[in-house]
Amino acid sequence: MRNKNSRNNREVMKRILGCIRPYWFLVLLSLLLAVITVVLTLYIPILTGQAVDLIVGKGDVNFTGLLAVIRNIAVAIAGTAVAQWFMNHINNKITYHIVQDLRTRTFHHLQVLPLSYIDAHPAGDLISRVITDIEQFSDGLLMGFTQLFTGVITIVGTILFMLSINLWITLVVVCLSPLSFFIAGFISKKTFTMFKKQSETRGELTGLTDEMLGNLKVVQAFGHQEKAQEEFEEINSRLAEYSLKATFFSSITNPATRFMYAAIYAGVTIAGCFTVIGGGLTIGQLTSFLSYTNQYTKPFNEITGVITELQNSLASAARVFQLLDEPALLKDVPGAPALENVQGKVSLNQVYFSYLPEVRLIEDFNLDVCPGQRIAIVGPTGCGKTTVINLLMRFYDVTGGSISVDGCDIREVTRESLRTNYGMVLQETWLKSGTIRENIAYGSPDASEEEIIQAAREAHAHSFIMRMPDGYDTVIGEDGGSLSQGQKQLLCIARVMLNLPPMLILDEATSSIDTMTEIRIQKAFAKMMKGRTSFIVAHRLSTIRESDVILVMKDGHIIEQGTHESLLEKGGFYAELYNSQFAPAG
Structure with a gap:
């Protein structure tokens, strides 16, 4: 079952990438801006460490050097803000254009589906796929663009900056990190199933509500209110159960990984202090290293959040693609003529x-x-x-x-x-x-x-x-x-x-x-x-x-x-x- 889910996820991801492909230039531009944002962000701890070393000596503060460092920090912060604003704007543009394309394709496909398919599926479920599921997909896609790119580049960047300061402490950080991935991966497998059931049940509930509202007079005329209420409550109860489980599994991801990162941070602090005492690091470099450790772990928290949201997004996208995969009406035969001057025989x-x-x-x-x-x-x-x-x-x-x-x-x-x-x-x-x-x-x-x-x-x-x-x-x-x-x-x-x-x-x-x-x-x-x-x-x-x-x-x-x-x-x-x-x- 797990292999099947993984295979389905890979297929869905391939199709999502296919939707993204027409906007490859904007994606590359977003990636470039993400690199600029991360480099400038990671350059600030270096400057901060330099500033610490300029004031750490008692009665020996280098004000000239300190002002130059503060000026560089201000420029880096301003550059980061501008690059991040443009990156977020481009990410929004990519996401909502993809969603617009997908909605247009889905609505067009609904119009060319055989009447037999429409007759066999509740209108509420089809509406849920076109509106709610695509909206859920949009949320996951936007989070992926805004946090995934930046997160991955931040991890790579912090490792390079930490290596430039101290090799051995960097290895400690890198070796302990896979534990958080293991925890996040284990939990994310649980969330996909729950989010999939949540999407399906939400469509079922939408279908029942649409059916009841569209025929409320008949429901009331036959005194069916209590039965309809019972049916609604049963589906609503299942939706609440699946939503609660999906939220539970997704919500424990972040605290679990945060605990691991806090342990890593504490270990780096202790190791760094001993290194400073031994003369392997300056206080300013330790300050920079601790800042990098914190920045290194932060993207993992964001990425695990993205993974959780992606499970929901993949489940919703799978339902939309399932609709798009339904065979359309047989096309007119090639070169089919039009009926003209019909007599009516x-x-x-x-x-x-x-x-x-x-x-x-x-x-x-x-x-x-x-x-x-x-x-x-x-x-x-x-x-x-x-x-x-x-x-x-x-x-x-x-x-x-x-x-x-x-x-x-x-x-x-x-x-x-x-x-x-x-x-x-x-x-x-x-x-x-x-x-x-x-x-x-x-x-x-x-x-x-x-x-x-x-x-x-x-x-x-x-x-x-x-x-x-x-x-x-x-x-x-x-x-x-x-x-x-x-x-x-x-x-x-x-x-x-x-x-x-x-x-x-x-x-x-x-x-x-x-x-x-x-x-x-x-x-x-x-x-x-x-x-x-x-x-x-x-x-x-x-x-x-x-x-x-x-x-x-x-x-x-x-x-x-x-x-x-x-x-x-x-x-x-x-x-x-x-x-x-x-x-x-x-």
Whole structure:
């Protein structure tokens, strides 16, 4: 297990270095500034030692030499401050540009992932990866740049300066230092596992919270508050446990290493005093050496802190890279043509599809639709109606057979051109944060004011829009804000009315609209569907009487097919469905 974690860490580190590579020049500049900062910082103890030697004799203070040393110390301090400021600025620039790139890549990848992946993963967990995990990665990366470079260079620099003063005491310091690395390494292995579990559980908690907030009315309507609270507390308890353990292991690193460094400092002090008595060092040199010993151990404390933070950062980065590694949608075939001048002839030939290999859904599905026909699809829940829509739009690809538009296999043309030729109105409405005008013109951003208003009139949305505070400039919140479900659906219908493509898909498009409005919308739909191939999915069978062909589906198969009147005369499954909705109460 440890070998696997180490291997995973190495892979993650390689990928992080790959993210850093485009900014190699800034990294080199930061490294140069770190060297300048460290050299100037380490030069100050030499000057301090010289100053001590200039005043150590009783009644023998060399004021001229002392003033020169103080001036040099002031220059070194000023140079250190300037170099450190530029280094920190560059490190911030590197870190936040890398994080910006990573967020952009992740968000772009989310948009090209198969719908099957999005459906199988909680939205809260995906949001957590894009926001929280990348933020955690950012913190670790910034600490690595600001402290790791300086720390390593400081260690090397102090060893060189100490060697210039006394070889044997330097060897004592260097030989005792690996003990602190051993302690830090042992503890850091423990922290990674805890931080990984912490990130995963945080994503789980975000997912539950997002789910509850998005459906709070349903939760309250079914009295599910206590159960939801229990579930939240269970996940929150696990998160607290993992966080506590991760914090515990990370927090003991610094005290443990500090204890080792204090012991080293004490040993150097005693050895140095005996060396001074023996004439091997001056008091000023001992002062410089003790200062170097302190500066030598300080970076180890910082580096162990960086290692701890890196464990958290690596765990978070691993989750982000795991998302980026998910295979994207199959790209369009090379040189795939765009669908142009579509007439609307749609054919499904021996189509097979299932979401899970072991669960059969659609088998040997055949359908030929002529241009301009209205095809209604009805059947019980789970029979495959919406799945057919997903296949037509190529949100999913068939596992067998083929679907063609105007004789072209939809897998051989570009997805964008296929979807551009469909207009969709779904039962589940979606509106973005912005003005009503922006939402209606979502698919046609260059539409004129007159075209937007005309589309709203045809969708019977103009009147309620004009009653709003700012009319078409009224800003609505995420998912429609305070609009009613019916109003949101009218805006979605207006969005399609604005840019009428040759083929339409209406999936329970009037399910949230009152009966009077539905009658008006049906008239608008009749105008909209005229001359266009239309697929209508409906549970309310009153909405599909005028369809040219009604497909009755059950368990992924077409079991009946015909007009409304012919299916009623047949007295089969459709007749049962229709009569169950319109039979008089008895």
